[in-house]
Each structure stands twice: as structure tokens, then as C-alpha cells.
Amino acid sequence: MINIRINDLDVQVKEGITILAACREVGITIPTFCHDDRLEPHGSCRICVVEVEKSKKLVAACTGIVRDGMVIRTNTEKIMSTRKEILELMWAVHDNDCLGCHKAGDCKLQDYCFEYGVEASTSEYKTNINGRYDESNEFYTIDRDKCIQCGKCIRVCHELQGTDAIGFMNRSNEMKVAHPFELGMAYSACVSCGNCVNVCPTGALLEKKRKPFRTWDIDKKVRTTCIYCGVGCQMDLVVKDNKVVRIDPVIEAVNKGLLCVKGKFVYRFIDHPNRLTKPLIRKNGTLVESTWDEAFDVITDKINDIKEKYGSDAFAGFSSAKCTTEDNYIIQKFFRAVLGTNNIDHCARL
Secondary structure (H helix, E strand, O other): OEEEEEOOEEEEEOOOOEHHHHHHHOOOOOOOOOOOOOOOOOOOOOOOEEEEOOOOOOEEOOOOEOOOOOEEEOOOHHHHHHHHHHHHHHHHOOOOOOOOOOOOOOOHHHHHHHHOOOOHHHOOOOOOOOOOEEOOOOOEEEEHHHOOOOOHHHHHHHHHHOOOOOEEEOOHHHOEEEOHHHOOHHHOOOOOOOHHHHHOOOOOEEEOOOOOOOHHHOOEEEEEEOOOOOOOOEEEEEEEOOEEEEEEEOOOOOOOOOOOHHHHHOOOOOOOOOOOOOOEEEEOOEEEEOOHHHHHHHHHHHHHHHHHHHOHHHOOEEEOOOOOHHHHHHHHHHHHHHHOOOOEEEHHHO
């Protein structure tokens, strides 16, 4: 532990942590765009700058490392004016359609501009028609005029997802996030996992929605486990009007805030009109709805009849990777101990 001073407050913090982490430990909030605890510190957006005594320049809190005896200030007039200037530069080349943007209410740029008093009149924005939108992906879109070039999407794709589907292209005011040779997402290594969408602080990356909604329209979030494989990724079902409208990954879980394309985007079957909600039993050649008790009785009777006529090895079971480990244990035990056969397999062997 080392001793430092933050805003006239003497504190002890762990040696080797960043200024940002030290400030968080004492309850001081510092704005960030490019920072993510899962990624290597980058310091590209500069919105997190602080003053460090004896330092000639403002220091990025997300990359600056604390030292014993360090004196830090996070709210001086110089810091506040610098952060406001950074926001004004971002806002000046940003499409200002907050009223129509689906990210409104869940946008860091919008929140910080309000907090630091950035006026809409400071914008010199001119629509960049050529190459603004990329809608070649089935699940989400890119709007480059809403991109603040924090690079978080690129780093998540590289450091966490390991796909390297996107990167920065060109320099200066021509710099933008793009796919190789600017052929679009459909012709890149992109696997449509949507992890870049999850971390985008603005409306530059947005999921394609059947019905648009605002953040404040959300009724609740329901924590659950993804059903698509055995990893057990945790997710929050975002619910509006009793329907799931979005999937958010959980950071404090085994998946550490990451999902695959299925976990992130394949959820619309939940309220699909063709989805079965009751068991069906064939009667007189026609499938009709029944109760679960009746369905279980039919299954039990058929199992007993087959076992009596043809023996245990007339049965075979095929288990699924979508089930939990416990479910798979139960089905193999059921076939071996109850039905008396070793004819049990699993789809992972495919």
C-alpha cells in the first residue's frame, strides 16, 4: 500500500494501480469513453484527464500509475475546461440527431455533454453521405458519423474476441473504423458476436431492432443463463411490454461481458406466434393440445409397452449441449439405471 492525496483527501491505495482505479476506490467518478476494465489501458479519448502535482501536462487517469506521495486533483477549472473542449470537438463532427437516435438515454456522449454544459450551437457538423452507413451485417449497423473514435470496439474485437475484424483506417480527420479493404462487415472476419455493439458508448454501433424503444421505456431486466451451449454465459433479458427487446451480457460472470452471435441476437423466438406453449398429443391422426400430466402419462405408457415387448436396448437417448451438465448427467443416468440400456450419446460427438 502507498499513500497518495486526491482532492485534499489522504488515502492509502494498492501500489501499481491506475489513477482511475484509485479514484474509484474513494468514490470519485471520472468520465471515460475508451476505458474498459477488461482491456489494456489505452488513453486515446483523453476525457479522463486529471492534474498531477509536478507534472507539466494533464495526465490520463486510465493509464497513469499512482506513486507514493502523489498529489492528484480531478475537478479543477483547468480540468473541467479541458474535458469540455474535448467534448466540443467530438460534438462538432458528430451527427446531432439525439431526438431520433435509438441510443438516447444510454449514450455517454449525450450524458457528458449535458454534465459539462456543451451547447448544440458549437457544432459545425456536415453530413458525410459517402460511406456513413454500413448495414451489410444481419444483426447490427454502423453509423460512422456518430463514432467518436475511442477505439473500444476495435480493442474488444482484438483483445477479447480475438477476431480482428475491424481497425482504424486513414489518419487525421479522415480516420475511421473500417473493415479490411472497406468491403463491409459481410466480407470481413466478423462473426456477428455483437461484443463491439455492447461496448460502444454512442449510437455508432446499434442492433437492428424490430421495434425501436428508448432506454427509459425498459420495464425490467431479468438475469438468466444462455441456453445455446454448455458454457453457461450469464445475460440480462431487457424486457419492455412483457417482451424481450435486447440481450445484455453480464460482466461479473464466467463470460466476462462477452456473448456469441446466438446469445446476443437470437432471442426473437421467445414471443414468436408459432412457438409451442403446450404439449401436443396425436389423437385420431391429428396433433391436439393437452396438459402436461396427460402428456407424461402417454410417454410413461409407451415406454413401459416398448420395454415389455422389445427389451431395454430398444431405447436410445441423444443428449444436447444446450442442457446443463446436471441435465446431461440426469438423462444418462435415466437411460442406464431406469431404462437399463447404454444406448446414450451426445451431440458434442458430432
